[in-house]
Amino acid sequence: MPDKPNLRSTAKAFVYLAPALLVLGTFTIYPIVESFLLSFYTDYDYFHDRVYRLGFDNYLYLLKDPEFHLALRNTAVFVIGVVPISIALSLGIALMLYRPIPLRSFFRTVYFLPTVTSVVAVAVVWRWIFHSDYGLLNFGLGLLGIQPVRWLTDPRWALPALILFAIWKSLGYNIVLFLAGLSNIPETYHLAARLDRAGPWRRFWSITFPLLWPTTFFVSIVSIIGAFKVFDEVYALFGGSPGPLSSALTLVYYIFVKFYREQDYAVASAAAYVLFLITFLLTVIQLWIGRKRTAV
Amino acid sequence: MIRDALSRGTILFLLSLGAALMLLPFAWMISTSLKAPNEVMLMPPKWMPSEWHWDNYVRALTMAPFGRYFLNSVLVTALSTLGELITTILAAYAFARLSFWGRDFLFSLLLGTMMVPGEVLLVPNYVTLARLGWIDRYEALIIPWTASVFAIFLLRQHFLFVPKELGYAARVDGAGDFRFLWTIMVPIVRPAIVTIVVLKAIGSWNAFLWPLIVTNSREMRTLPVGLTAFTTEAGTAYELLMAASAFVIVPMIVLYLLLQRSIVEGLARTGIKG
Amino acid sequence: MRVELEGLSMRFGDVTAVDRLDAVIESGELVALLGPSGCGKTTTLFLLAGLYRPTAGVIRFDGAVVNDVPPERREIGMVFQNYALYPHMTAFDNIAFPLKVQKIPKNRRREMVLEMARLVRIESLLERKPAQLSGGQQQRVAIARALVKRPKLLLLDEPLSNLDARLRLEMREEIRRIVSNVGITTVFVTHDQEEAMSLADRILLMREGRKVQCDAPDMLYLRPAHRFVAEFLGNPPINLLSARVGAGGRCLLLNGGTPLTDLPEDIEPLPPETPVVVGIRPEDFRLEAAGVALGDPSACRGKIAGRVAVRETTGRETLLRVETCAGAVRVLAPTGKAPHPGTAVVLTVEPSALHLFHPETGESLRKIPQGLPKAASGVQLA
Numbered sequence: 001m002p003d004k005p006n007l008r009s010t011a012k013a014f015v016y017l018a019p020a021l022l023v024l025g026t027f028t029i030y031p032i033v034e035s036f037l038l039s040f041y042t043d044y045d046y047f048h049d050r051v052y053r054l055g056f057d058n059y060l061y062l063l064k065d066p067e068f069h070l071a072l073r074n075t076a077v078f079v080i081g082v083v084p085i086s087i088a089l090s091l092g093i094a095l096m097l098y099r100p101i102p103l104r105s106f107f108r109t110v111y112f113l114p115t116v117t118s119v120v121a122v123a124v125v126w127r128w129i130f131h132s133d134y135g136l137l138n139f140g141l142g143l144l145g146i147q148p149v150r151w152l153t154d155p156r157w158a159l160p161a162l163i164l165f166a167i168w169k170s171l172g173y174n175i176v177l178f179l180a181g182l183s184n185i186p187e188t189y190h191l192a193a194r195l196d197r198a199g200p201w202r203r204f205w206s207i208t209f210p211l212l213w214p215t216t217f218f219v220s221i222v223s224i225i226g227a228f229k230v231f232d233e234v235y236a237l238f239g240g241s242p243g244p245l246s247s248a249l250t251l252v253y254y255i256f257v258k259f260y261r262e263q264d265y266a267v268a269s270a271a272a273y274v275l276f277l278i279t280f281l282l283t284v285i286q287l288w289i290g291r292k293r294t295a296v
Numbered sequence: 297m298i299r300d301a302l303s304r305g306t307i308l309f310l311l312s313l314g315a316a317l318m319l320l321p322f323a324w325m326i327s328t329s330l331k332a333p334n335e336v337m338l339m340p341p342k343w344m345p346s347e348w349h350w351d352n353y354v355r356a357l358t359m360a361p362f363g364r365y366f367l368n369s370v371l372v373t374a375l376s377t378l379g380e381l382i383t384t385i386l387a388a389y390a391f392a393r394l395s396f397w398g399r400d401f402l403f404s405l406l407l408g409t410m411m412v413p414g415e416v417l418l419v420p421n422y423v424t425l426a427r428l429g430w431i432d433r434y435e436a437l438i439i440p441w442t443a444s445v446f447a448i449f450l451l452r453q454h455f456l457f458v459p460k461e462l463g464y465a466a467r468v469d470g471a472g473d474f475r476f477l478w479t480i481m482v483p484i485v486r487p488a489i490v491t492i493v494v495l496k497a498i499g500s501w502n503a504f505l506w507p508l509i510v511t512n513s514r515e516m517r518t519l520p521v522g523l524t525a526f527t528t529e530a531g532t533a534y535e536l537l538m539a540a541s542a543f544v545i546v547p548m549i550v551l552y553l554l555l556q557r558s559i560v561e562g563l564a565r566t567g568i569k570g
Numbered sequence: 571m572r573v574e575l576e577g578l579s580m581r582f583g584d585v586t587a588v589d590r591l592d593a594v595i596e597s598g599e600l601v602a603l604l605g606p607s608g609c610g611k612t613t614t615l616f617l618l619a620g621l622y623r624p625t626a627g628v629i630r631f632d633g634a635v636v637n638d639v640p641p642e643r644r645e646i647g648m649v650f651q652n653y654a655l656y657p658h659m660t661a662f663d664n665i666a667f668p669l670k671v672q673k674i675p676k677n678r679r680r681e682m683v684l685e686m687a688r689l690v691r692i693e694s695l696l697e698r699k700p701a702q703l704s705g706g707q708q709q710r711v712a713i714a715r716a717l718v719k720r721p722k723l724l725l726l727d728e729p730l731s732n733l734d735a736r737l738r739l740e741m742r743e744e745i746r747r748i749v750s751n752v753g754i755t756t757v758f759v760t761h762d763q764e765e766a767m768s769l770a771d772r773i774l775l776m777r778e779g780r781k782v783q784c785d786a787p788d789m790l791y792l793r794p795a796h797r798f799v800a801e802f803l804g805n806p807p808i809n810l811l812s813a814r815v816g817a818g819g820r821c822l823l824l825n826g827g828t829p830l831t832d833l834p835e836d837i838e839p840l841p842p843e844t845p846v847v848v849g850i851r852p853e854d855f856r857l858e859a860a861g862v863a864l865g866d867p868s869a870c871r872g873k874i875a876g877r878v879a880v881r882e883t884t885g886r887e888t889l890l891r892v893e894t895c896a897g898a899v900r901v902l903a904p905t906g907k908a909p910h911p912g913t914a915v916v917l918t919v920e921p922s923a924l925h926l927f928h929p930e931t932g933e934s935l936r937k938i939p940q941g942l943p944k945a946a947s948g949v950q951l952a
Contacts, residue, residue: 004394008385012473013396020387023379028409031420038419093314096307103308109317109556113322116552116559118502120520120546122539124527125325134337136324168318173563180564229413231370232504239527252415260509267420272416283411461654464621469668469715470642483658 039270044263052261058270068271070246071254074159078250079227081163086170087219092172094178095208108175115172126165127152130237151240155247162248166233170226174219181215182208214290221286225279231256251275325545329353329538336534349535356536357543360529363520364515372437372507372518379442380496381489387448389477392455393463397460406445418509425510436510437518441500447492454488455481477548491562494555501548519544571632571645571722571755572597573618578627579779580613587613589779590627595757600749602770603696603759606802611759611781615725618757620644631723641670644723647716647754651728653708661711662687662696663759668719686714689748697831706737713745717752726758730765742769762823763803766793775799791851797932800925802851806889808849815844822848822924824896828874836937845933849925852902853890857909865879873919878909892917 005013014021038046043053062068097107114122129136130151138148151161185208194202231252234242242249242257249257252275259268300311329334329352331345357363390396391403421440422431430436458481466476482489504520511517517525523544530536552559573595580588588610595601603611616622618631620641626931629636637642655664665686667677676874678916687693690710700708709729729745730738745770758902766773767787774784783795794800800808813830816823819839830848833840840846856872859876876894883889889909890901892915901917909915926935 005397005399009394010396010398014388016386016394017402020383020443020448023383023439024406024409024445025441026424027421027443028412028417028445029405031417031424032409032412034420035416046425089314093311094304096311101304101307101311103311107311107315108560109553110318112556112560113318113549113552115563116498116521116548117545118504118520118548120504120524121541122321122325124523124541125321125328127527128328128534128538129321130322134339134341136341139339139341156460169323172319176560176564200445225413225512231415235508236505236524240524245378255415255418256505258359259419259422264422269416269419272413272418275409275413276416278492279413280411459652459654461650461658462643463653464616464619465648465650465654465656465715466667467621468619468641468646468648469719470671471667475671480656480658484656486658 008027035269035272038266039273041266044075044266058266059274061267062270062274067246067249068254071249071251073229073252074247074249075228077159078163078166078230078243079224081159082166082170082227083220084221085163086119086167086174088217089167090171090174090219091178091212091216094175094182095204097175098182108179111175112172114169115176119169119232120236122169123233124164126168127237127239129248130161142169153244155243155245158238158243158247162237162243165229165237166230169233170223174223177222178212178215181212183221184215185211217289218286225282228275228278228282304432321383322545325538325542328535329356329542331535333533334534344481352535353539353543356526359536360522360526361405362512362519362522362526362540362543365517365519368434368437368517369501369519371434373497375434376438376500377493377496379438380444381493381496383443384447384451384492385477385482385489387443388451388455389473389481391448391452393532394473407449409502410449418505422509431510432516434516437516440506441503444496447496451485451488454485455533456458458484486491487558487561490555490558494551495550495562496560498548498559571859572630573626573757573795574630574632574633576628578608578614578617578629579625580617580622581625584888586779588617588624591776591779591781593774593781593784596717597755600746600756600758600769602766602773602795603757604763604766604773604802605761605775605776605782607761607778608778611761611776611868612727613779614776615727615757615759618723619646619648619725645721646723646725647719647721648725649709649712649716649727649729651731652701653712653732655708655711655715657700660697660699661703661707662691664700664711665696665714665718668715672719682718685715686718689717689751690714690744704735704737706741709733709741710744711750717748717754722755724752724754724756726756728760729758730760731762738765745769763805767803770887775802792835793934793936794849794925795934797847797849797927797934800927804851806852806900806902808851808925810927811848811850811896811899813846813848815840815842815846816912817842820847824874825844825846826895828895831919831924834921834924834926837926837935840935845929847927847929847932849927850899850901850919850923851925853887854923855901855917855919857890857900857901857907859909876914876915876917878911878915881908881911883908 008249015123039058040054041051042055042057044051051135093111093231097104097111101107128134132138132150132153134147137150137151142148149157151157189207189211190203198206229252230250234250234253235256238248242253251271255268255271255275258264258271327344330348330350331342331352332347332349335342335345356413391399425431425436425440428435462480462484463476466480471479502520503518504524507518507521508524511521512520514525523540526540527537530540575591575593578588578591579586590883591610591614603614605611612620617624620636620639624637631644642720655661656667659667665683666679669682683696684693687696690713691836692707692710692714695703695707695711700711703711706730709732726745730741733741742765745758752945759768767790770787772785773787773790775782775790777798783799785791785793785795789802790799794803797810801810811830813824815833816829819842820833824830874894874896876892876899878890879893879898880891881888883905886905887902888905890903890908892899892901892918899917903909917935927933928935
């Protein structure tokens with residue numbers, strides 16, 4: 001637009017922006033600032049908006065709190081357990097689904113189904129599948145001669161059960177992203193490589209994989225950030241508890257407990273900012289690598 | 297590629313195996329939901345109910361106020377989607393087509409907030425709502441969700457792709473900005489709007505943590521919150537639990553099957569940014 | 571509607587797109603804004619439409635200043651380069667849109683749309699959407715939409731540039747027919763000299779935001795006021811040669827001293843040795859076979875000797891590149907008489923066909939008649 005902004009045009013624009021800004025200002029921008037400040041309140045009466053003392057106590061508390069350490073460790077294990085497997089599986093499935101094959105649209109529909117359904121609702125059936133005595137999973141393992149596992153009640157197996165559930169839930173979204181990425185790779189490269197007599201594996205590793213790398217990288221970052229924020233799955237799978245002996249206590253669950261159960265708003269805010277710091281660093285890495293790639 | 301390396305038959309077999317694993321929980325949910333109580337807990341499991349107990353659904357849905365939960369979910373989903381649509385269309389138009397002071401700054405500020413995880417907002421928002429006296433009311437379930445930076449960003453990108461000449465033509469034809477926006481811009485970007493609506497509706501229908509926190513009474517629960525409460529209320533009556541879960545899942549599955557294309561394309565669009 | 575531009579200027583930041591433009595467009599005239607890209611012609615059109623507000627100067631419609639009148643109240647119709655048809659509406663709805671905005675009753679609206687559709691000959695296409703129409707059909711719909719509210723001024727932005735060559739000829743005639751049918755004052759923008767020459771009553775030629783010359787197409791061609799006009803119009807382009815005035819002050823000598831010809835009669839005598847730029851259109855050279863005796867310098871009826879280097883036939887005429895002592899020149903000859911490469915030739919030119927420009931300012935040294943063209947004005951040249 002060549003028109004320069006003036007008072008009139010600015011006033012008009014803000015009429016258009018007002019509804020969105022009112023909501024976003026109140027429920028997004030203000031709380032970001034407020035939460036940050038809150039994480040430094042050490043002596044306060046939040047409901048009456050009185051603060052008596054500020055400091056780093058809340059962060060120091062997190063540093064020393066074994067529960068928080070546990071939550072960080074569990075979250076890290078969860079991320080490491082879910083992301084690589086989910087990405088490898090969804091990449092494989094996307095490659096198989098990419099070009100015409102009988103029932104292709106049926107397969108796409110099916111793989112995507114878990115993505116649109118409520119975590120809480122499918123968790124109910126997964127609890128039933130994980131049931132120690134009557135669950136399908138232990139029945140299946142029994143057929144292979146494996147002793148039943150107490151998936152949801154044994155602290156050693158709670159996290160693996162959670163990971164299994166999360167992989168099932170996350171596959172569809174990643175497949176869709178990979179399919180979109182694959183459709184951006186021009187067919188001509190494959191034809192050229194074929195003419196150069198490159199075999200199928202050679203073509204995958206020297207053409208598809210490098211050209212798909214930006215997508216893979218993007219999917220990884222999105223998955224990692226998403227996995228760091230896991231909550232619904234934990235709450236629903238373990239019936240409103242963080243698993244046996246807190247064995248599935250994750251970062252967001254920790255925030256939830258501090259905020260909702262213990263009403264320790266300041267510590268909850270500090271923990272939320274630790275989460276923000278982690279996701280922020282991941283985003284920065286993504287932008288940095290993204291820029292480096294485009295610069296080359 | 298893989299399909300050259302593996303035979304067609306192998307690919308079909310692998311895909312079918314995967315599909316079966318993806319579908320198994322849904323099938324098991326439906327099957328269990330139709331069983332008589334004494335058939336539920338059997339080892340080895342009974343794959344199909346010997347008699348189809350549709351009455352399980354009636355029992356489950358009357359045991360807890362699922363009708364109310366359902367209405368709440370419909371209301372919350374519909375109103376927050378409608379609200380988000382209106383705020384998004386107006387704001388995206390301003391960012392795409394109006395010139396005003398501080399536009400770039402404001403836009404960057406909003407984009408910046410996308411990096412902040414929603415969990416950071418939890419505590420202050422809860423307190424804000426408490427101060428407004430909205431806890432355990434529809435306002436708390438709806439109003440904070442009636443604007444989305446992501447949706448504004450997505451729609452603005454689509455608005456920018458509409459040729460500027462259309463705006464000039466509309467002005468020469470005598471249409472003001474407001475009329476131009478609703479009668480020309482909005483119909484042109486309809487696919488993007490469908491994407492926004494569908495993603496919002498799914499997200500809103502499935503939302504859990506927020507409704508869990510801001511509702512106290514049974515009457516205000518949405519389906520996911522009501523369902524988790526029901527898991528303790530129903531105890532080990534798995535056939536009833538499965539019936540209730542199916543009741544929560546089915547509307548989204550129907551919506552998904554109807555609008556599959558725009559949902560999948562919409563999601564792909566959220567991922568591939570240029 | 572009579573349109574007057576007075577000192578019209580438009581600046582975008584540091585860029586001056588239109589610079590102190592003065593022009594008058596008479597009621598019922600068809601005027602082309604012509605110039606290379608970036609010359610400010612589209613900006614001028616947008617200023618006329620009211621889509622831009624001028625940073626200085628005045629626009630008058632029928633004597634009234636319209637600077638502050640918004641586009642919708644200027645009584646203008648506009649056709650955009652990409653037609654800007656609303657993609658989700660049928661042709662009918664597109665044409666009806668301006669009427670709908672004006673809240674004209676449905677029946678009346680229908681009548682007016684059908685009348686326009688008849689005028690632009692798209693009655694059978696009204697239910698189609700823009701994507702189902704060819705470029706020429708879209709163009710017709712766009713013209714109908716612009717004319718349906720009976721504007722007093724029609725503005726067309728590069729109306730033919732999105733069409734292929736054959737359609738372009740067809741639409742050129744169509745635009746002429748429609749515009750003269752309606753009798754509306756029309757301004758169109760183009761970068762294509764041929765389009766401007768064939769369509770317009772008058773051409774306003776612009777360069778770097780300024781008016782260079784505004785006149786009837788043949789006057790612009792025959793009497794360019796500026797070297798830029800001479801270069802811009804004409805295909806193949808004009809030959810420009812450096813020359814100086816000979817000893818007597820009435821003769822032109824090419825570089826190297828070859829006498830070219832006498833100065834034209836309507837020019838003030840110039841002091842000897844004055845440098846000038848001579849423009850000669852390729853069709854103004856006369857070709858003679860070599861062997862004719864070279865010119866006698868005292869008579870100053872020069873004959874330039876040369877050799878044909880390249881021969882390019884376009885059909886009826888053939889373009890030759892002839893190497894001469896004054897450099898390579900383009901010469902247009904009837905195909906039947908065009909010599910083949912390698913042939914030695916002699917070129918002559920009539921004084922009246924010469925265009926003389928000041929070597930620094932580029933202004934024409936010949937007298938350029940101002941104002942509206944008279945039908946016979948070009949004839950006096952011979």
